[in-house]
Each structure stands twice: as structure tokens, then as C-alpha cells.
Amino acid sequence: METVLSSASGSISKLCSCTILLLFLLSCSTFTSTEAYDALDPTGNVTIKWDVISWTPDGYVAVVTIYNFQQYRHIQAPGWTLGWTWAKKEVIWSMMGAQTTEQGDCSKFKGNIPHCCKKDPTVVDLLPGTPYNQQIANCCKGGVINSWVQDPANAASSFQVSVGAAGTTNKTVRVPRNFTLRAPGPGYTCGPAKIVRPTKFVTPDKRRITQAMMTWNVTCTYSQFLAQKTPTCCVSLSSFYNDTIVSCPTCACGCQNNITEPGSCVSERSPYLASAVSGPGKSSNSPLLQCTSHMCPVRVHWHVKLNYKEYWRVKITITNFNYRMNYTQWNLVVQHPNFDNLTQLFSFNYKSLTPYAGLNDTAMLWGVKFYNDLLSEAGPLGNVQSELLFRKDAATFTFEKGWAFPRRIYFNGDNCVMPPPDAYPWLPNSGFRPVISLLKLVMTILASIVFLWACM
Ligand SMILES: *[C@@H]1O[C@H](CO)[C@@H](O)[C@H](O)[C@H]1NC(C)=O
Ligand SMILES: *[C@@H]1O[C@H](CO)[C@@H](O)[C@H](O)[C@H]1NC(C)=O
Ligand SMILES: *[C@@H]1O[C@H](CO)[C@@H](O)[C@H](O)[C@H]1NC(C)=O
Ligand SMILES: *[C@@H]1O[C@H](CO)[C@@H](O)[C@H](O)[C@H]1NC(C)=O
Ligand SMILES: *[C@@H]1O[C@H](CO)[C@@H](O)[C@H](O)[C@H]1NC(C)=O
Ligand SMILES: *[C@@H]1O[C@H](CO)[C@@H](O)[C@H](O)[C@H]1NC(C)=O
Ligand SMILES: *[C@@H]1O[C@H](CO)[C@@H](O)[C@H](O)[C@H]1NC(C)=O
Ligand SMILES: *[C@@H]1O[C@H](CO)[C@@H](O)[C@H](O)[C@H]1NC(C)=O
Ligand SMILES: CC(=O)N[C@H]1CO[C@H](CO)[C@@H](O)[C@@H]1O
Numbered sequence: 001m002e003t004v005l006s007s008a009s010g011s012i013s014k015l016c017s018c019t020i021l022l023l024f025l026l027s028c029s030t031f032t033s034t035e036a037y038d039a040l041d042p043t044g045n046v047t048i049k050w051d052v053i054s055w056t057p058d059g060y061v062a063v064v065t066i067y068n069f070q071q072y073r074h075i076q077a078p079g080w081t082l083g084w085t086w087a088k089k090e091v092i093w094s095m096m097g098a099q100t101t102e103q104g105d106c107s108k109f110k111g112n113i114p115h116c117c118k119k120d121p122t123v124v125d126l127l128p129g130t131p132y133n134q135q136i137a138n139c140c141k142g143g144v145i146n147s148w149v150q151d152p153a154n155a156a157s158s159f160q161v162s163v164g165a166a167g168t169t170n171k172t173v174r175v176p177r178n179f180t181l182r183a184p185g186p187g188y189t190c191g192p193a194k195i196v197r198p199t200k201f202v203t204p205d206k207r208r209i210t211q212a213m214m215t216w217n218v219t220c221t222y223s224q225f226l227a228q229k230t231p232t233c234c235v236s237l238s239s240f241y242n243d244t245i246v247s248c249p250t251c252a253c254g255c256q257n258n259i260t261e262p263g264s265c266v267s268e269r270s271p272y273l274a275s276a277v278s279g280p281g282k283s284s285n286s287p288l289l290q291c292t293s294h295m296c297p298v299r300v301h302w303h304v305k306l307n308y309k310e311y312w313r314v315k316i317t318i319t320n321f322n323y324r325m326n327y328t329q330w331n332l333v334v335q336h337p338n339f340d341n342l343t344q345l346f347s348f349n350y351k352s353l354t355p356y357a358g359l360n361d362t363a364m365l366w367g368v369k370f371y372n373d374l375l376s377e378a379g380p381l382g383n384v385q386s387e388l389l390f391r392k393d394a395a396t397f398t399f400e401k402g403w404a405f406p407r408r409i410y411f412n413g414d415n416c417v418m419p420p421p422d423a424y425p426w427l428p429n430s431g432f433r434p435v436i437s438l439l440k441l442v443m444t445i446l447a448s449i450v451f452l453w454a455c456m
Contacts, residue, residue, distance in 0.1 A: 044070035070147055093114050100123050190220040348367060
């Protein structure tokens with residue numbers, strides 16, 4: 001890297017090379033950290049904690065808790081699936097609050113048959129309504145875990161597992177390996193289990209503290225790139241000052257393709273709509289999208305609605321285009337500089353997110369319980385909406401240059417594709433057209449050359 005940079009700076013002016021170095025470092029850091037870094041939730045993670053609460057003659061009993069420490073990403077139906085590989089020849093004698101999906105080969109056991117003999121068990125949560133004698137606290141929610149901001153009381157899920165053929169002291173227990181978390185699809189990458197200080201538990205009356213025999217933690221982080229190859233959401237824009245409706249970019253989430261994928265989408269007016277919705281694929285939960293130019297399951301529309309002397313008003317509409325999905329506990333993360341002066345919000349919940357001290361331009365919005373916290377499947381009911389009232393800050397407020405439009409929107413934690421900035425509705429008579437300056441263009445090209453060089 002040293003040599004590449006010095007040979008590059010040899011031929012270009014000093015100022016330029018400094019800028020390039022900076023761009024290069026920036027691009028390198030974003031490239032290496034695409035793994036699982038979310039700028040709006042830098043410490044977001046799912047932590048799986050195992051507390052060994054007692055030893056048994058041939059192993060231990062552990063309470064496993066999955067904590068969703070993500071501000072806005074939740075785990076929706078059909079819920080989480082947790083897997084791991086045993087380090088030795090462990091078996092699961094029994095479980096409470098969850099079950100393995102397969103028992104595996106327990107043929108060498110007589111009398112007492114274990115719950116699961118697989119080397120790599122796969123565990124799922126039990127459903128609501130499970131008999132009380134199979135429940136433990138925080139279990140049995142069908143694997144659904146809420147986000148930390150939206151509902152911290154429901155941001156964790158627990159089960160109890162009784163492990164045999166394992167160590168029976170903190171020296172002989174081997175921690176399980178290769179943790180996998182599907183929530184419900186791919187997207188999470190889990191690190192190795194780390195033995196940490198044993199958890200201390202305070203009794204409900206706060207008069208006694210007990211402690212686990214042994215504790216280990218596993219941290220899993222999310223990457224949208226691993227979760228799906230194409231985006232799942234897009235943004236469209238409009239304003240009172242210009243009739244143009246800027247729709248989602250064409251093919252933002254994929255293209256209509258009746259040739260290679262017949263039936264990949266269905267027209268809203270198709271006479272076969274009902275049979276398509278309940279047709280094959282219904283049980284597998286594969287999406288069935290309404291045919292649109294963007295082919296996204298979800299669209300967020302931002303309309304700049306009114307301009308008052310001291311305030312301005314925005315209407316947000318979220319539309320579902322998937323005939324096979326009800327989004328429960330949906331949420332939106334929106335970045336706009338005026339969120340520091342949000343004055344009023346109608347029919348959504350709101351919390352300001354401040355990923356970095358001093359920056360107050362990001363907000364999380366979600367539905368009101370039992371009113372609009374469910375974004376119904378595509379169709380006449382498949383949308384939710386709200387209006388936001390912002391107070392103008394004379395120093396920054398303007399309708400020019402697309403300032404009134406959001407900088408970034410996430411739906412359920414996944415980035416929504418925005419229209420290109422040069423397509424934003426203009427203020428009448430503002431001859432504004434974004435120009436990419438020649439200098440910037442040259443810099444970008446140089447920087448990408450250096451970057452490619454270094455990566456070769
Ligand atoms: C996981 O999130 C928690 C809560 O935000 C944080 O304290 C912890 O440091 C995070 N862990 C990692 C490995 O980032
Ligand atoms: C194991 O237990 C002993 C005491 O019983 C304790 O000193 C030691 O720190 C424990 N080790 C771990 C890894 O928890
Ligand atoms: C864990 O996964 C890696 C890669 O998938 C594999 O090479 C390794 O053998 C696995 N370890 C165990 C104990 O299964
Ligand atoms: C392990 O996870 C628990 C629960 O998330 C957390 O309270 C604890 O601080 C973690 N320990 C370490 C060393 O990360
Ligand atoms: C694909 O099929 C749908 C419904 O059958 C139809 O509405 C749409 O126009 C077709 N698209 C193309 C590109 O042929
Ligand atoms: C969505 O919810 C409605 C009303 O509860 C229900 O009728 C419909 O079957 C659900 N659709 C899916 C795909 O789960
Ligand atoms: C951010 O702005 C909101 C709305 O004005 C306000 O309620 C919140 O206290 C602010 N937070 C910080 C950290 O400044
Ligand atoms: C509205 O904005 C579009 C760009 O999206 C522009 O082409 C059009 O000229 C604008 N209309 C008026 C009346 O300024
Ligand atoms: C007009 C107005 O209320 N402006 C406020 C917007 O928010 C910033 C930061 O919170 C304040 O400093 C401004 O006074």
C-alpha cells in the first residue's frame with residue numbers, strides 16, 4: 001500500500017494526493033466494514049448469552065437468552081432459528097420454551113431418550129399458547145423479537161436446555177461452536193462464543209443475588225448485503241410546489257421478468273389475482289409482488305405538503321406491494337436535518353436516534369399499537385400514513401435543491417433506494433440543476449484508479 005501511494009503521489013500534485021489518500025482510506029474503511037456496520041446504529045448487534053444455572057450428573061442446565069440490541073431491526077414472523085455445533089458428543093436431554101427441529105439419531109440410547117442427538121442442532125421458539133409447564137420467562141413468542149427502541153420489554157427471547165454428555169465443571173465444559181442465527185432469513189454472522197464473567201441475578205425482592213455457574217456470550221451482527229441480493233424498499237417524492245411525482249427508480253428492487261420468471265408479479269387488476277395469491281408458494285412464504293416499475297415489496301412516499309410561515313408539513317405514506325406479507329411491528333428510520341425541530345407527529349410513534357453525539361437528524365417512526373402497527377398485505381388496506389410538522393430554522397430552511405426531502409430512509413432496518421438527486425422536484429423558476437463539478441469528477445476517477453490499484 002505504501003509503495004502504491006508513493007508512486008501515485010509522485011506523479012500528481014501534493015494537494016491532490018492528500019485528498020486521494022483521504023478518499024482511499026475512506027473507501028477502504030467502508031469496504032472492509034461492509035461486513036456488518038450500520039452507520040445509524042453503530043453498536044447494533046444480537047447477543048446470545050448462555051448461563052449455566054446448574055450442573056447435572058452428566059452435564060448442565062443452561063438458560064439461553066437472545067438479546068436484540070439493535071435500535072430498529074426486529075425479528076419478525078416466522079421468527080428466529082438458532083443453530084450451533086457441539087464441541088464434543090453432547091446431547092440435549094430436554095428443552096423448555098423452545099425445541100429442536102429434528103431429533104436426529106438417538107438409537108444408541110435405551111430408556112431415557114434425549115430430545116435431540118444431532119451434532120448441529122437447530123432450535124426454534126415455541127408458539128404462543130404453549131402449555132405453561134413447557135414455558136419459561138420470555139419464551140414462546142413464535143420467535144418474534146422486537147427492536148430495542150420500539151419495545152425493550154420484548155427485545156429478548158429465552159429458552160432452557162439440559163445438556164448431557166458434557167463437562168460438569170467450568171474447566172471441562174466446551175462451548176458450542178459455529179453459531180448461526182436466521183431471523184428468519186440469512187443476514188446475521190455470529191462470532192465465536194466467549195466465556196465471560198458469570199451473570200449475577202437479583203431476586204425479584206432485591207434481597208438476594210445469585211450467580212450463574214458459568215456464562216458465555218456470542219455476538220451476531222447483521223449485514224443487509226448478506227440478507228438479500230436486491231433492495232426491498234424504495235422512496236418516491238412529491239411536493240406542493242411542483243406537479244411532478246418522482247417515482248421510485250425503475251427496477252430499484254429488480255425488474256419485471258415474465259420470460260425467465262413467469263408469475264414473478266401479478267397485476268393489481270388481474271382477474272387471476274385471488275388464485276395467484278393463494279396459489280403455489282403461499283405456504284413457503286415466497287413473496288408475490290404487485291407488478292410495478294420498481295418491483296419493491298415496500299414503497300415509502302414523502303410528500304412536502306404545506307408551507308406555513310414558521311412551520312412546514314410532510315406527509316409520509318408507506319405502501320405494501322407484497323400480497324403475501326403482513327408487516328407486524330414495522331418501523332421506519334428517516335434522516336433529515338429538520339428532525340431536530342420536529343414539532344408534531346400524527347398517528348405514528350417517534351424517537352430521536354442519536355448515533356453520534358451532537359447529531360440529531362435521525363428519527364425512528366413506528367405504528368401505534370392496535371391502530372397502525374400492522375402494515376397489511378398489498379391491496380386497499382396495504383398502507384399506513386402520517387403527517388409530520390417541522391418548525392423552520394431560518395438559518396437552514398429552504399425548499400431549494402431538494403433540501404425538504406429525506407437524506408436516507410430505512411424500512412425495517414433495510415436501506416430504501418432513493419431517486420437520483422437530479423430528479424427531485426424543483427422549485428418553479430429556480431434554475432437549479434445539480435452540476436457535478438469537473439474537479440470532483442477528476443478526483444473521483446483518480447481516487448478509484450488508486451483504489452483499484454491497491455486492491456489488485
Ligand atoms: C452489543 O450491543 C450492546 C448494547 O448496545 C453493547 O453494549 C455491546 O458492546 C455490543 N457488542 C458488540 C460486540 O458490539
Ligand atoms: C471456574 O470456577 C473457579 C472456582 O470454582 C473460578 O475461580 C474460575 O474463575 C472459574 N473459571 C471460569 C472460566 O469461569
Ligand atoms: C465451523 O464452520 C467452518 C466453516 O463453515 C468449518 O470449516 C468448521 O469445520 C466448522 N466447525 C465445526 C466444529 O463444525
Ligand atoms: C454478555 O452478554 C450480556 C447480555 O447481553 C451482557 O450483559 C454482558 O455484558 C456480556 N458480557 C460481555 C463480556 O460482553
Ligand atoms: C408480466 O406479467 C404481468 C401479469 O401477467 C403483466 O401485467 C406485465 O405487463 C408483464 N410484464 C412484462 C414486462 O411483460
Ligand atoms: C394478513 O392479515 C389479514 C388480517 O388479519 C389476514 O386475513 C391475511 O390472511 C394475512 N395475510 C397474510 C399473508 O398473512
Ligand atoms: C433531538 O430533537 C428532538 C426533537 O426536537 C428532541 O426531543 C430531542 O431531545 C433531541 N435530542 C437531542 C439529543 O438533542
Ligand atoms: C418540477 O420538477 C421537475 C424535476 O423533477 C422539473 O423537470 C420541472 O420543470 C419542475 N416543474 C416546474 C414547474 O418547475
Ligand atoms: C426555530 C427553532 O426552534 N430552532 C431550533 C431547532 O433545534 C435546534 C437544536 O435543537 C435549536 O438550537 C434551534 O433553536
